[in-house]
Amino acid sequence: MNCVYCQQRITRVLSISEILSFRPINPYELCSSCQKKFQLLNRRSLCKGCSRECSDLLCNDCLLWCKKYPNYSFQHTALFHYDNEMSQWFEEYKFRGNYQLRFSFSKELVCFFKKRKDYLIVPIPLSEQRYKERGFNQVEGLLSGAGISYIDCLKRINNDAPQSKKKRQERLSGRQPFGLALSNHQLLENRKVLLVDDIYTTGRTLFFASEILLQYPLKKLETFSLAR
Template structure:
């Protein structure tokens, strides 16, 4: 048995408590990387922890666009999660994509009637990285997904300030006939919810294309 995150041999180092009561299949070290968000204590719009009412950012989005995202995030973006995403996304250690497959699979069960749509990378970014970090994680859940959107080349979001992210132009266009989206419920999936600008761009385009409902799921918030 191996750790679902770092792939190190796990069974020989498991305590009895971890063996019988842990559902994460992560070793002790990797378990410390992730802090689950208490879903009873989040903003109902963006999933921000410790905010049970619609936060200021979501009120502004609602005022500007006429809707909120209804985002669900698995973990807080803490130092441990930052270490994981640095290893996986930026250093390209593809083995770590299974770090939280059980939590992700469970969360997706709530969206049985939805088309699952991972946010795409641009062609240039995909060729540079060699994989889409969101699709890599989704593949292990065995849940089917649809590539509804495609993306033009833009500077990496990680290199932009908050103000630059918020002012970003629409990066997406449809990758399927509009009939595929009309009257459908769509769940956008991304790695990290930061300002929400990218997710809102995707949702705007899908709503304009006739989607009935658009929500989002991110690995961290």
């Protein structure tokens, strides 16, 4: 097989567990050189609210979010640093439309989500216009590439400029872009919900989405992103 990112030939010996599982081997993965480009976050030195590198229990941003959402005990988990290498990967995946890259971090995603089998997985949606332009929802792509089931609970009700095109203050001062897509909201009641995005920058997108979901009696709400 070839590396899904750099196309370098990958030769490796299957593990005993892979052989005994009798499951098809994923032909799309990163080579060892590409794997080293992406840095996992050190869980021992992160803000407990947003997974930002921080020496304090909560970073300054999360202290402000606590004031804005005093009744929401938010907890966000991210896996990787959003550094230059990860930025280039997202450029190729999201904006150049290399959809095969959705498999790049499947192993890490499977490892994370297998501990949350009792959660309802809810991806952040795209607007219809953005979906037509891109051809796919990048968050749903990551989930489906890892074989993770999800449900589209949310919908975009406006079509603002992409977050990547906005400055920090523009992101924080935006209007609520989401609404509930379910006709039967009882599906959410007394459920653990994991809200999933691709990148956590200011947190504004996830907090907007959380506002919609928290209108219903959830058992618990957590958020997740591939990168932070």
